[in-house]
Amino acid sequence: MVPAKDFKRRMVVEIDGAPHMIEHIQVQSPSARGAATLYKIKARNLKTKNRVEKSYRGTDTLPESSFERRPIQFLYRDADGCHFMDSADYNQFSMTIDDLKDQIPFMSENMEGVEAMVVDDEVIGIELPDTVDLAILETTPGVRGNSATGRTKPAKLATGHTVQVPEHLDEGVTVRVDTRTGEYLGRAN
Template identity: 80%
Template sequence: MVPAKDFKRRMVVEIDGAPHMIEHIQVQTPSARGAATLYKVKARNLKTKNRVEKAYRGTDSLNESSFERKPIQYLYRDADDLHFMDSGDFSQFSFKADDLADQIPFLTENMPGIEALVVDDEVIAIDLPDTIEMTIVETAPGVRGNSATGRTKPATLVTGHVVQVPEHLEEGTTVRVDTRTGEYLGRV
């Protein structure tokens, strides 16, 4: 059982008897004394792909969904689908691009650390590592001497995802990105 106060993005929990992946959590702190903090959760049913919105008190809890994790490899993308391979038995499977819209900006071919979430021998979702390393392919030229300022500039990564990076970073620099928030974490 996981209490609502410990919910995290991309956690897989049982809601109404089905596995759901938490996509967004909004915490509402009450202004009145004695009132409970509310955790508004947006989650996606991993089998039907439907989205649900529920509210829980901090003391409410849900069961973590029982599933198996298997290491997989991202192979390629065609017009509608993304194709993956099971690293154990080399079987291939695909997902509709729409189902993985939040994860596409962080997927690169042969990327390490991707896992499939499997229930009853069926792959129901993929899980990315919390942090990944990517190369900046386009950004304004770095300004010498600006490494001490807190100013940032947009940088386009190899997948097309845009992050705010410190002003002194150049094209070709490898950076670490948080896949849960999409934000720049640091230089590699």
């Protein structure tokens, strides 16, 4: 059992008997003495893909969902969906683009470090690494000497995702992006 005060983004908990991944948490501190802090969460049912919004007090608990994590590799994307391979037994499986719309902007072909969440031998979702390195595909040319300014410009990455990068970066540079927020973190080594 996990108390509401310990909820974290991407945690998988049982809500109404089904596994849900927490996507957003809003903490509301009480204004009155003796009132409980409220934790408002937005979560997605991993089987039906429906989103729910619930509120819990800090002492309320939810059972952590029992699922297995398996290392997988993202192979490629086509019109039918996204295709993966289990790294242990080399079995391949597919998921629809609709099921992965939040993760697709960060997925590149033959990507490793991805995990499948499996319940009863059924893949109910995937989890990407917290950061990925992607090349800048399109951006306006970098201006020499602008590395000291804090200005940014939009850059389209190899996956099609657009992110704000420092003005001095050029096309072809590989940058690190946070898959949870979609934000630029820095240059990749």
